[in-house]
Amino acid sequence: MNQIIFLNKKNLLSKLEIKKIEKIKFKYKDNHAISIESLKVVQRYRHWISDISLKAISKYLNIELNYLEEISTFYSQIFRKPVGRHVISYCDSFVCYVKNYKRIKNVLEKTLKIKTGQTTKNKRFTLLQTCCLGNCDKGPILMINRDTYTNVIPKYVNNILNRYR
Amino acid sequence: MIIYEETHPLTWRLKKKKKPIFLKKYLKYNGYNGAKKAITKFSPNEIIEIIKKSGLRGRGGAGFPTGIKWSLIKKKKSYLICNADEMEPGTYKDRFLLENLPHQLIEGIIIASYALQSKCAYIFLRGEYIIAEKNINYAINELLDKKMLGKNIFNSNFSLNIYLHTGAGRYICGEETALINSLEGKRANPRFKPPFPSSSGLWGEPTCVNNVETLSNIPSIIKNGFHWYKNISLSIDSGTKMMGFSGKVNNPGVWELPLGITARELLEDYAHGICNGYSIKAWLPGGAGTNFLLDKHLDLPMDFNSIQKAGSRLGTGLAVIIDNKINMVNLLLNIENFFSRESCGWCTPCRDGLPWIVKILKCLKKKQGKINDINTLKNICNMLQPGKTFCAHAPGALAPLKSAIKYFKNEFEKGIIYK
Ligand code: SF4
Ligand code: FES
Numbered sequence: 001m002n003q004i005i006f007l008n009k010k011n012l013l014s015k016l017e018i019k020k021i022e023k024i025k026f027k028y029k030d031n032h033a034i035s036i037e038s039l040k041v042v043q044r045y046r047h048w049i050s051d052i053s054l055k056a057i058s059k060y061l062n063i064e065l066n067y068l069e070e071i072s073t074f075y076s077q078i079f080r081k082p083v084g085r086h087v088i089s090y091c092d093s094f095v096c097y098v099k100n101y102k103r104i105k106n107v108l109e110k111t112l113k114i115k116t117g118q119t120t121k122n123k124r125f126t127l128l129q130t131c132c133l134g135n136c137d138k139g140p141i142l143m144i145n146r147d148t149y150t151n152v153i154p155k156y157v158n159n160i161l162n163r164y165r
Numbered sequence: 166m167i168i169y170e171e172t173h174p175l176t177w178r179l180k181k182k183k184k185p186i187f188l189k190k191y192l193k194y195n196g197y198n199g200a201k202k203a204i205t206k207f208s209p210n211e212i213i214e215i216i217k218k219s220g221l222r223g224r225g226g227a228g229f230p231t232g233i234k235w236s237l238i239k240k241k242k243s244y245l246i247c248n249a250d251e252m253e254p255g256t257y258k259d260r261f262l263l264e265n266l267p268h269q270l271i272e273g274i275i276i277a278s279y280a281l282q283s284k285c286a287y288i289f290l291r292g293e294y295i296i297a298e299k300n301i302n303y304a305i306n307e308l309l310d311k312k313m314l315g316k317n318i319f320n321s322n323f324s325l326n327i328y329l330h331t332g333a334g335r336y337i338c339g340e341e342t343a344l345i346n347s348l349e350g351k352r353a354n355p356r357f358k359p360p361f362p363s364s365s366g367l368w369g370e371p372t373c374v375n376n377v378e379t380l381s382n383i384p385s386i387i388k389n390g391f392h393w394y395k396n397i398s399l400s401i402d403s404g405t406k407m408m409g410f411s412g413k414v415n416n417p418g419v420w421e422l423p424l425g426i427t428a429r430e431l432l433e434d435y436a437h438g439i440c441n442g443y444s445i446k447a448w449l450p451g452g453a454g455t456n457f458l459l460d461k462h463l464d465l466p467m468d469f470n471s472i473q474k475a476g477s478r479l480g481t482g483l484a485v486i487i488d489n490k491i492n493m494v495n496l497l498l499n500i501e502n503f504f505s506r507e508s509c510g511w512c513t514p515c516r517d518g519l520p521w522i523v524k525i526l527k528c529l530k531k532k533q534g535k536i537n538d539i540n541t542l543k544n545i546c547n548m549l550q551p552g553k554t555f556c557a558h559a560p561g562a563l564a565p566l567k568s569a570i571k572y573f574k575n576e577f578e579k580g581i582i583y584k
Contacts, residue, residue, distance in 0.1 A: 027328040033350040075333035091253035132254035137417035
């Protein structure tokens with residue numbers, strides 16, 4: 001059975017979100033082209049893209065919902081599931097493999113008491129793995145939100161995490 | 166070591182302190198002289214001729230001659246896209262250029278756009294390069310403030326807008342047609358060729374996609390002429406290349422070096438050799454999608470042709486050492502896992518073939534392989550040759566596997582149970 005969704009306030013984008021989207025619009029030719037940017041803008045405020053956010057974007061940009069659904073699931077930086085306040089990602093690509101990223105991964109999983117892909121109980125951290133971050137000469141690499149940490153050693157992981165606790 | 170423009174056309178402005186160079190300093194070091202010269206002294210066709218004669222080859226991995234790529238674009242209303250979506254594991258040169266020398270890249274974009282007569286250029290930057298994003302935005306704004314970008318650059322009748330676009334994270338965006346799709350807001354699936362982007366690319370207009378390093382080379386070629394540029398190199402390929410070594414070496418990093426320097430010089434003089442207690446088992450010349458080479462290949466000059474003759478590709482030129490303590494099966498599992506995760510899923514051989522390989526490698530890792538497994542791997546490698554899949558992702562993914570089986574078959578055999 002189809003779910004009936006009533007319009008409510010949350011079904012619209014906030015003024016701030018709209019302002020941000022309008023600000024980047026000039027770079028692109030049409031509304032389809034700004035869809036990825038819009039997803040990123042909305043995600044910045046809501047941390048993840050829920051179905052409701054998706055509908056709101058689709059309504060604002062006047063593009064099909066399934067089109068948005070398709071691209072939002074394709075790109076790795078768009079989260080379609082709730083994530084914690086801080087997203088931690090470690091690089092698991094092959095130079096970091098040679099540099100033993102697994103030690104970092106283990107320490108992270110142990111201190112946060114979660115597995116990769118999960119969120120801590122207090123919704124503070126989500127742990128993900130990521131593709132090469134272009135810092136292979138300084139691996140292993142850790143990225144928390146928009147901060148990059150290079151040459152990470154297990155001993156320092158806790159200190160780094162403390163900044164976000 | 167002192168570096169001069171004559172030996173380091175890309176990085177000489179950085180000198181000792183490796184701080185990003187912004188407009189004031191860039192102008193002090195003869196910045197934008199190349200762009201000025203190009204726009205005021207040459208016609209677009211003359212510039213294309215100079216680049217052709219300079220022998221500059223694309224630095225993104227494929228090594229296609231840049232001048233020829235430009236001359237394929239005929240129509241006036243074209244787009245230029247700078248491919249800064251650097252996601253190949255083992256590659257970190259573009260990040261270095263983007264973060265430290267944003268103006269050099271922008272100058273290259275201005276010259277290239279003038280040569281192609283495009284009105285609009287995009288920089289497609291990957292989303293995770295936060296500092297690069299900040300620095301490029303800053304650099305573009307500096308230029309807009311000084312009216313050196315936008316309408317009538319250098320009092321000529323050439324106008325150009327440069328836009329920075331950040332990606333949303335997908336390896337395949339590095340493929341030029343997938344990149345165009347992504348810029349149009351679509352899923353980053355590669356497009357069917359023909360039509361090639363040179364006739365129908367972004368929004369159906371002719372489009373040229375160039376790598377960051379390629380474009381950063383343009384200003385000094387225009388400023389100093391193609392003869393000068395050709396003489397820098399030690400081999401038949403002209404110019405310098407950002408090269409580096411990573412893995413278990415004493416001083417991993419990236420340096421600008423003339424093409425044709427040997428891998429051993431690079432390893433010993435710049436990367437300061439392998440860490441104590443390790444020895445070299447194999448090395449990859451340029452990123453995860455190239456074939457393994459051995460110890461004996463270290464004396465090869467690092468240029469497009471020599472590496473190709475040895476059975477690999479120069480790729481991005483950033484080599485990785487695989488030390489003797491690493492198990493090849495486990496390493497390959499990591500590499501293939503990455504490639505299968507990043508397959509765009511458009512065509513069946515790649516979408517299904519790569520996970521299949523991962524499955525077999527997992528069995529081999531657990532020492533539960535079947536007798537036929539190595540043959541199966543070889544067969545899949547043959548099935549995913551260039552031309553048999555939609556784009557070059559799958560063949561690239563299999564390059565390390567194929568060569569690993571060739572050189573280290575015994576390690577794969579160890580994972581098999583014989584009954
Ligand atoms: S080879 Fe792989 S990445 Fe390329 S189009 Fe096919 S599925 Fe997509
Ligand atoms: S492989 Fe980890 S940053 Fe490149």
